[in-house]
Amino acid sequence: MDSLSVQQTVARHLLAVQAVRLRPSEPFTWSSGWKSPIYCDNRVTLAHPEVRSFIKNALADAIQQQFPSVEVIAGVATAGIPQGALVADALSLPYCYVRPEPKAHGMGKQIEGHLAVDGPTGRQRVVVIEDLISTGGSSLKVVDALRAAGAEVVGMAAIFTYGFPLADQNFAAKNVPLVCLSNYDTLLTEAQTLNYIPAEALDSLAAWRQNPSEWGK
Numbered sequence: 001m002d003s004l005s006v007q008q009t010v011a012r013h014l015l016a017v018q019a020v021r022l023r024p025s026e027p028f029t030w031s032s033g034w035k036s037p038i039y040c041d042n043r044v045t046l047a048h049p050e051v052r053s054f055i056k057n058a059l060a061d062a063i064q065q066q067f068p069s070v071e072v073i074a075g076v077a078t079a080g081i082p083q084g085a086l087v088a089d090a091l092s093l094p095y096c097y098v099r100p101e102p103k104a105h106g107m108g109k110q111i112e113g114h115l116a117v118d119g120p121t122g123r124q125r126v127v128v129i130e131d132l133i134s135t136g137g138s139s140l141k142v143v144d145a146l147r148a149a150g151a152e153v154v155g156m157a158a159i160f161t162y163g164f165p166l167a168d169q170n171f172a173a174k175n176v177p178l179v180c181l182s183n184y185d186t187l188l189t190e191a192q193t194l195n196y197i198p199a200e201a202l203d204s205l206a207a208w209r210q211n212p213s214e215w216g217k
Contacts, residue, residue, distance in 0.1 A: 006058050006062075006181055006182070007181065007182045007183065007186040008182075008186060008189075008190055009054065010054070010055065010058065010159065010160070010181045010182035011182045011186045011187040011189075011190040011191075012190050012194065013045065013048075013051045013054060013055070014040070014042070014045070014159075014160065014182070014187070015187070015190065015191060015194065015196055016051075017044050017045060017047075017048050017051055018044060019040065019041055019042050019043075019044040019045050020038060020039070020040045020160075020187060021038070021039045021040075022037060022038055022191055022196060022197050022201075022205070023037055023038075023039075024037035024197070024201045024204045024205055024208075025201075027215075027216050034212050034213055034215070035215055035216030035217070036208065036212065036215070036216075037201075037204065037205055037208050037215075037216075038162075038184075038205075038208070040132050040160060040162075042055075042079065042083075042131040042132055042159045042160060043079055043082075043131070045159075046082055052086070055083070055159055055181065056083070056086040056087055056090055057090065058181050059083065059086075059087045059090075059129065059157050059159070059181065060087050060090040060091050062157055062179050062181065063087065063091065063127050063155075063157055063179075064091070066155060066157075066177070066179050067125075067127050067154045067155045067157075067177075067179075069125050069154060070091075070093065070125055070126070070127045070154060071093065071094070071124045071125045071126070072093060072094045072095070072096065072113075072115065072124050072125070072126045072127075072151070073087055073088035073091065073093050073094070073095050073096075073126070073127055073129060074095070074096050074097060074098055074111075074113075074126050074127070074128045074129065074142070074146060074151075075095070075096075075097040075098070075128075075129050076097070076098060076128060076129065076130045076131075076138070076139055076142045077097055077098060077099045077100065079130075079131040079132065080097070080128075080129045080130045080131050081097045083129050083130075083131055083159065084097060084128075084129035085097075087129055087157075094113070094114070095113060096111055096112055096113020096114065096115065097111075097112050097113065098110060098111050098112075098128075098142040098145050098146060099111075099112070100138060100141060100142075110145050111145060111146065111149055115146070115149055115150065115151050123150055123151055123152040124151055124152065125151075125152045125154045126146055126151045126152065126153050126154065127153075127154060127155050127156065127157060128142055128143060128146070128153060128155070128156040128157070129156075129157055129158070130142075130156060130157075130158040130159075131158065131159050131160070132158065132159065132160050132161070132162075133158045133160070133161040133162065133167055133178065133180060134162055134164065134167065135164055135166050135167050135170060136166075136167040136170040136171055136178075137170065139156060139158075140170060140171070140174050140176065143156070143174055143176055144174075153176060154177070155176065155177040155178065155179065156171075156176055156177070156178050156179070157178075157179045157180070157181075158178070158179070158180045158181070159180070159181050159182070160180060160181065160182050160183065160187075161178075161180040161182075161183050161184070162183075162184045162209060162212075163183050163184045163185060163209060164209065164212065184209055188202060188205055188206070
């Protein structure tokens with residue numbers, strides 16, 4: 001299946017199971033304080049076996065195509081943990097997950113799992129799994145932690161991205177290639193095609209993506 005049809009299919013799945021909700025006239029408020037016409041919770045897909053399997057296989061295919069040297073899959077806590085485990089199982093690869101910060105008790109681990117950093121092949125090549133990309137800040141902290149532990153992060157794969165220019169800048173600055181199954185532009189196109197949103201709402205939805213911190217004020 002080509003990348004465009006994957007983008008469309010994932011967008012339709014997210015809309016169908018209400019993992020993505022669009023409310024331009026009644027915006028959501030994010031934890032950052034931003035007003036947003038969209039709310040995305042990809043964990044909802046885990047409750048739908050057909051959608052869950054499609055996303056798992058699409059992520060696995062994308063990783064095999066874009067990052068064929070991968071040796072370990074790492075999930076971003078918390079939403080990337082189940083997605084990462086599913087993908088690692090599909091690819092028969094070792095798996096770990098990474099917290100935003102080290103634990104304050106026990107072994108004080110930030111990375112749960114095992115990374116071989118001194119084996120015969122040198123540093124293990126890791127692909128990070130994230131469910132959603134906004135600015136990329138929290139996702140890239142995981143990259144920093146893995147690199148500090150001695151891993152070679154070859155890329156990141158995610159289900160959905162809002163496509164903020166700031167995210168592109170952040171990933172480029174960290175030299176992390178990013179592959180996403182679907183994106184905001186495709187979602188809006190499919191939402192209009194399926195009559196989830198009226199045509200007159202498109203301008204407002206497009207304006208949010210260009211300047212999310214000021215939208216709705």
